[in-house]
Amino acid sequence: MEKPSNLLLKLSRRLFTNIDEREKFIQALINPQLFTSSIVWCQEKPEISPFAVENPINWQPQFIDRLQLGEKPGQHSLHEKGYFYCLDFSSVFAASTLLTIPQPVGLIFDMCAAPGGKSIFACKALQPNLLISNEVIGKRLGMLISNLKRCDISPNAVVNRDSSIFAEMIPASSNLVIVDAPCTGQSLLAKGEKAPGCFHPTVINKSANRQKRIIANSAKLVAPQGYLAYMTCTYSPEENEQVCDWLLERFPHFQPMEINHLAKYQSHLTTMPCYRMFPQDRLGAGAFTVLFKNTNENGNEEINLDTIGSLYIYQNIKKIN
Template sequence: METPSKLLLKLSKRLFKNSDEQAKFIEALINPKPFSPCILWCQNKAENLPFILEEPIPWQPNFIDRLSVGVKPSQHPLHEQGYFYCLDFSSVFAASTLLEINQPIQVIFDMCAAPGGKSIFAWKLLQPELLISNEVIGKRLGMLISNFKRCHIIPSIVVNRDSSIFAESIPASSDLVIVDAPCTGQSLLAKGEKAPGCFHPSAINKSANRQKRIVANSAQIVAPQGYLAYITCTYSPEENEEVCEWLLKKFPQFQAVKISHLQNYQSHLTTISCYRMFPQNGLGAGAFTALFKNTDKSDKQVLDITNLSTIWINMYGNEQLKSEVS
């Protein structure tokens, strides 16, 4: 095994008290092994499945399949035809908090949507009347729109604005807001990819501050009795548990939702109900996830879908809605 950096060693000791777990975590990042690819069925499953499937996890949604290691589902014709979307099982784990939602969801707003996996998961699971997916980084919009068109994700709108604009213009408008927050991306290492500087304190603190800003704006557009999902693909507590603790202090009307099927993944770094997957478990590169409910029971005016559509036109103009894919 390569010699781990001092910063990685320091992080491993913060995450795990057990030295064996520390070593397994470091090994998973320095010498990554392939994980089983996953597919999310956007349309009905093919009668004769073209892939060899792994045994499903007990809580795994029926529209998700785990495939044998080495299979490349994106090369299959069904992928090009929009039958399924390819994703890492860590994304399935992170989005599975939405399985705890047991009320009708009319409007879903995905604040950091590209390339689209969490949006598509929520759309398939909850069948909203409208899916709004925002991506502030312009060069990532094409990928998001392409995936939605290929997978026939309707009715949906793709937009490209800073989170602060939505906090001001459409407060209390969405039954579910998803924040798959931009982060240092430490789990990329477990996939064999690069994430330069991902363990450096300055990068972590910069990322955490950006996450707090985004999650604060996102909290303001959650309707009374609605939900806010917070997700990252990194390991640092500053970007995960500490952001959740900050959220609950700033917005005391929110409460963390206990996710029954993820109890074995409960983070030991906080008393808040939030959950972690680590790469040494062998299921995926890693993720952090938490679901919060807005317990506000006030009679605040919640925007209906017609008004939301009108706001999009007023904010951006018809020409700006070229990214609408419904």
């Protein structure tokens, strides 16, 4: 049996005081197991599902199916036709905070969008007037555009710029900004994938500093009474609760929202309403999620599409009136 590294042991002690939970967490990472996959239905769900599905969890939206082990939705003909998008159930957990946002929603801005799962989930859940999906890493753009195009996500535009550009160009413009932050990806280990250096303090701190810069720029985009969703697929408090604490110190007008359907997943590392899924729960490899609201009342700026129109790499905005 593989032995856990000293860095993993140190993290487990920080995350869990209960020795049994600590051991379950460690075993989930060094002896990875298969997790069920899930799909987002982008077109009308067939009356008879082409897949064997698990019973839905009480907070699971109707446009999501959690499939039984062994199902391979990516190989089905409906996948290529854009009927659904394959999404890890940990991502469904993280994005489920968006289900509490009241409609209608004008503009959704997905800051770190590739490969597109959170953009597609947000579009299905909230039916925005416009979804802008940004991806700063050029080599990931092809996958993002391909997925949005295949699933016919509209109205949508794809852009490729650093978060600071949008903070300057379109401040206080977005009803929802999603930050599915780049992170150390520690949960990849629970799926049997590699995440080199993911427990090393230098790697974690570098990742946390990048996350702080992105979330600060993203906060500037949020319109008064709008929302900022922050999520990761990693376990380190430096990349999760501590990033949230940092944000609230600098943007005190943001308020973390209680998500009632995730109450049992409340992070035990803080009293702030934020939520964690761990791999030993056997629903997914792991995620952290929190939803902030901009409590400011005034200053909402209607976005001028021409302002960023020159930045569009791909657009499918046929539904805009």
